[in-house]
Amino acid sequence: MNNQKHVIVIGAGFAGLAAACILAKEGYKVTILEKNDQPGGRARVWEKDGFKFDMGPSWYWMPDVFEDFYALFGKKPSDFYELKRLDPGYRIYYGKDDILDVPANMQGLEQLFEDIEPRSSAGLRKFLDQAAYKYKVGMGEYVFRPSHTLTEFIDLNLIMKSMSMHLLTSMSSHVRKYFKNPKLIKLLEFPVLFLGATPQDTPAMYSMMNYADLSLGTWYPIGGMNEIVKAMVNIAESYGVEIKLNAEVTRIDVEDKTVSSIETNAGSYQAHFVINGADYEHTDQKLLAEPDRNYTASYWDSRTMSPSSLLFYIGTNKKVEGVQHHNLFFDEDFEQHAKEIYKQPQWPSKPLFYVCCTSKTDAAAAPEGGENLFFLMPLAPGLNDDEATREKYFNVMLDRFESVTGQTIKDNIVVKRSYAMKDFEADYHSFKGNAYGLANTLAQTAYFKPAMRAKHIKNLLHTGQLTVPGPGVPPALISGQIVAKEAMKILGKY
Numbered sequence: 001m002n003n004q005k006h007v008i009v010i011g012a013g014f015a016g017l018a019a020a021c022i023l024a025k026e027g028y029k030v031t032i033l034e035k036n037d038q039p040g041g042r043a044r045v046w047e048k049d050g051f052k053f054d055m056g057p058s059w060y061w062m063p064d065v066f067e068d069f070y071a072l073f074g075k076k077p078s079d080f081y082e083l084k085r086l087d088p089g090y091r092i093y094y095g096k097d098d099i100l101d102v103p104a105n106m107q108g109l110e111q112l113f114e115d116i117e118p119r120s121s122a123g124l125r126k127f128l129d130q131a132a133y134k135y136k137v138g139m140g141e142y143v144f145r146p147s148h149t150l151t152e153f154i155d156l157n158l159i160m161k162s163m164s165m166h167l168l169t170s171m172s173s174h175v176r177k178y179f180k181n182p183k184l185i186k187l188l189e190f191p192v193l194f195l196g197a198t199p200q201d202t203p204a205m206y207s208m209m210n211y212a213d214l215s216l217g218t219w220y221p222i223g224g225m226n227e228i229v230k231a232m233v234n235i236a237e238s239y240g241v242e243i244k245l246n247a248e249v250t251r252i253d254v255e256d257k258t259v260s261s262i263e264t265n266a267g268s269y270q271a272h273f274v275i276n277g278a279d280y281e282h283t284d285q286k287l288l289a290e291p292d293r294n295y296t297a298s299y300w301d302s303r304t305m306s307p308s309s310l311l312f313y314i315g316t317n318k319k320v321e322g323v324q325h326h327n328l329f330f331d332e333d334f335e336q337h338a339k340e341i342y343k344q345p346q347w348p349s350k351p352l353f354y355v356c357c358t359s360k361t362d363a364a365a366a367p368e369g370g371e372n373l374f375f376l377m378p379l380a381p382g383l384n385d386d387e388a389t390r391e392k393y394f395n396v397m398l399d400r401f402e403s404v405t406g407q408t409i410k411d412n413i414v415v416k417r418s419y420a421m422k423d424f425e426a427d428y429h430s431f432k433g434n435a436y437g438l439a440n441t442l443a444q445t446a447y448f449k450p451a452m453r454a455k456h457i458k459n460l461l462h463t464g465q466l467t468v469p470g471p472g473v474p475p476a477l478i479s480g481q482i483v484a485k486e487a488m489k490i491l492g493k494y
Contacts, residue, residue, distance in 0.1 A: 390420055
């Protein structure tokens, strides 16, 4: 019986929770060991003085991925939370009195493009039609493959479809084929900023993100992104999953190519199978003995990482007028900041940044009369991180925010917390303090990502943002589904 086979999942992030839900539904006994005091991984919550902050993901894109996941359990998003489509999806500040609001409907979007670049709406339709095709093929044909071997992709039908995916064309040249106006180019290149390379080095396949953004829309679950975590925990526990918090794994013992025990700060555990949803590099290099590792330290050091971030959680005692739920400050050189993340890693000279004002949509995120603000500046991973530098860049962002929006909030800040590389490392054992996992370069796609399988251990698989299919909340949900299916194949053999 499946319920006689025990699976331990390390980490209660999206991938770990997804895997646990599926395995428990199939009758396996599942225990999640979570290092921190709440589930959700990076999607934790911090509350102070009536302000409620999502600590990590703040964009709800690809709603179909969430719907498909819940449907596996006979559920839908509305069973757990109210989902609201944002309109505008977000605002871009190109400078003072120079803003662009991204409409939530195609008619408004086409008119916006025409107003900025006459006769560009036809190009937008062609661009998004191609992006829709890439999304359909990518999500339907690519992402659910475990990528154990290259032979998984030797499929004539897939090869034919791949010819239209623009794998060898850069995102930069692809966008410029259709549009000339720098504002529109920035709008379309922005989603790849967090994928781990400049638009010049990112395959145009990732224009599928523009389809996710502009066509599928930007949504918000009332109550915050942690509502997704609560929904997944609800499903997991309904099938008997046991989630042990404050249980940090300190060592994985292996005998005869099989995990024999998992040591934690709260005791020792044994199981038939182990799924690692914690940081892959940390588990590989710190929890396993050298003969049991998949990779060397030099292998990991040579990986191209997506950015880290400097975050500030800010509560004000006054309303902030004019800003939207999501706000992108592109009033400085986009290419310069990208170069300082990916080409010449350093603290940026004139950074772009993002501000989320959750309380514009969700009044419960801040006390009455106050505002909940989330400042984020993308950074190269692995930089020196100290309080003085954090504060310097907070003042840079705050001064620009006040100048561009035309209002002062400095004297109205009543809650403030910073979060950056040292915190990502301490809380998640994040490799080089990264926030978004591996870069989505062609050389780190599918089979070329760190393997889901443990090469020297029969009952261990990896999941999450450092393996297939990649970083982001929807890919993490998919990664958990893939690893659960692969675990059941292996468990069925013994």
